[in-house]
Amino acid sequence: MALVLTDEERMVKDTAQGFFADHAPVSQLRRLRDAKDPVGFDRGLWSKMAELGFAGVAIPEAYGGAGLGMVAAGLIQEAIGRNLSLSPFLSTSILAATILARGGSAEQKATLLPGIAAAGLVIALASDEKPRHAPFHVATRAEPSGNGFRLSGTKIHVLDGQVADRLIVAARTSGATDERAGITLFLVDPRAPGVQIETRAMVDSRNAARLVLEGVQVDGADVIGGVGEGAxxxxxxxxxxxxxxxxxxxxxxxxxxxxxxxxxxxxxxxxxxxxxxxxxxxxxxxxxxxxxxxxxxxxxxxxxxxxxxxxxxxxxxxxxxxxxxxxxxxxxxxxxxxxxxxxxxxxxxxxxxxxxxxxxxxxxxxxxxxxxxxxxxxx
CATH class of the missing domain: 1.20.140.10 (Butyryl-CoA Dehydrogenase, subunit A, domain 3)
Structure with missing residues (x-):
């Protein structure tokens, strides 16, 4: 495995560095912080990222993405780090896109992945429940209800959860709280009855969310992957x-x-x-x-x-x-x-x-x- 960049990867790196230096430098972070912007990023920048193929960099071409993979995604993220640029790239183009591309149904992929690639959707992953990262500590319950489930529980540190168009929620359909088995991933509409979202400002001037679910109804079609197979x-x-x-x-x-x-x-x-x-x-x-x-x-x-x-x-x-x-x-x-x-x-x-x-x-x-x-x- 060569630990050097290809010519195509160097082009991605140079393009990303120039783009974020020009359109989202540290001064933009300072401006959004001082304005206490509730969104936490510039939606215009997110649209420009889609025009360059950045928003869909890890999404297959069949769904409107660039299909360039994780090395290209990492080069974009490195440029984001150099400029401290604010965008939902990590939450949506990496975390959500990976879950949907790997485990989404045909309908979920056809509906959501093109929206991510076009910067028309922000999708946030709600998994953590403890102050320290413990991905398989899932106390949020998903109880059978009608043709779906009712979700109840609390999630913290949901990146871009305060502005998400959809949420991907890890909930437990079986097993004990810290077991790997029995975790199921669900698509949740943040506007559904029983969903409460609180914006939390972090030390680095970025926004995240605390998510409370109180008997939120989801359908069987909202399951991503198999029931109990979300880990x-x-x-x-x-x-x-x-x-x-x-x-x-x-x-x-x-x-x-x-x-x-x-x-x-x-x-x-x-x-x-x-x-x-x-x-x-x-x-x-x-x-x-x-x-x-x-x-x-x-x-x-x-x-x-x-x-x-x-x-x-x-x-x-x-x-x-x-x-x-x-x-x-x-x-x-x-x-x-x-x-x-x-x-x-x-x-x-x-x-x-x-x-x-x-x-x-x-x-x-x-x-x-x-x-x-x-x-x-x-x-």
């Missing part, structure tokens, strides 16, 4: 999300490093640039090496997903854990080497630090993925 679909989507989050954190780390190098070259102390001091050179060299390692493990995870490698879950967890630590190091070092100005809201570097922290916790932190790799490898 595999959920895990596949989360691994795609984890690999893409690793790519985003790689973008965060790389941009933080570039900003820091620029500062080291221009900030003077004792009559010369502070980058001339050997202690700071050593720290910068260490960070450069760590970012290069992060690039390799991220690309490995994305390629493994595209190739259907049975070890893809291990690589996805490895990438999520490693790049999370690298992003933390990169943003810490950036703030330290910027000095006092790095602690102010006027400087952009603080936004990168906050995003690195939030992304590292989303869908499992270093400890979660270390434990997961150990379990997969039967340690």
């Amino acid at each position: 595999g679909l959920l895990e596949a989507a989360l691994d795609a999300g984890r690999a893409c989050l690793a790519a985003e954190m790689l973008g965060v780390a790389a941009q933080s490093f570039d900003m820091t190098l620029d500062y080291l070259r221009t900030r003077e102390q004792f009559g010369k640039p502070i980058g001339a001091f050997q202690a700071l050179q050593h720290r910068a060299a260490h960070l450069f090496c760590e970012i290069e390692l992060a690039k390799s493990v991220t690309l490995k995870a994305l390629r493994a997903l595209d190739e259907g490698d049975l070890r893809a879950p291990v690589f996805a967890s490895l990438a999520k854990a490693k790049v999370g630590e690298v992003a933390k190091l990169a943003t810490n070092e950036a703030v330290q080497m910027h000095g006092g100005i790095g602690m102010t809201d006027d400087h952009d570097i603080g936004f990168y630090m906050k995003r690195a922290r939030a992304a590292a916790e989303t869908f499992g932190d270093f400890a979660f993925h270390g434990d997961r790799v150990a379990r997969i490898m039967s340690y």
Whole structure:
């Protein structure tokens, strides 16, 4: 497996970087944050992403997508990380699209996947129920009712759930709360009776939602995949999300490093640039090496997903854990080497630090993925 980009992938990377730098730079995040925008992203940007094929990058061409796969999706997510761009790309184009493409019925695919590719739909995954990521801890119940089910329970940290046109909800149709078996995925209309959605602002100035379901009626046609067989679909989507989050954190780390190098070259102390001091050179060299390692493990995870490698879950967890630590190091070092100005809201570097922290916790932190790799490898 070559850990280098093809010519087509380089074109995707260059296009994505130029697009987000021009249309969704950090200044847009600052503007939306200061305005307390209830949507949390620019819908015009989402439409432009569809025009370039970004919204449907991982969706098969038969359903209006680009069909370019997870490496291309990761390159887009890396550009998003470099610019801290706000969009429902992760929630909709990665998580929801993966579930629907893998497990959706013919009708669900024909109805929803073209809508995602055209940026006409935002679909949010509602899976987490605990403050710490535990994907198979599902207490939300789905009780048989008529020709379908009634859903009751609470979900937290639902990315873009506050503006979703559809929700994909993990609920338990059988088994105990922490069992893998017995989880079913359902399509839910957020406007249905019994659905309550509360917007929650996160530390990185992004919006998520808390979802409460009180006897929400769904039909049998709303089941994605088989009844009680949703765990595999959920895990596949989360691994795609984890690999893409690793790519985003790689973008965060790389941009933080570039900003820091620029500062080291221009900030003077004792009559010369502070980058001339050997202690700071050593720290910068260490960070450069760590970012290069992060690039390799991220690309490995994305390629493994595209190739259907049975070890893809291990690589996805490895990438999520490693790049999370690298992003933390990169943003810490950036703030330290910027000095006092790095602690102010006027400087952009603080936004990168906050995003690195939030992304590292989303869908499992270093400890979660270390434990997961150990379990997969039967340690």
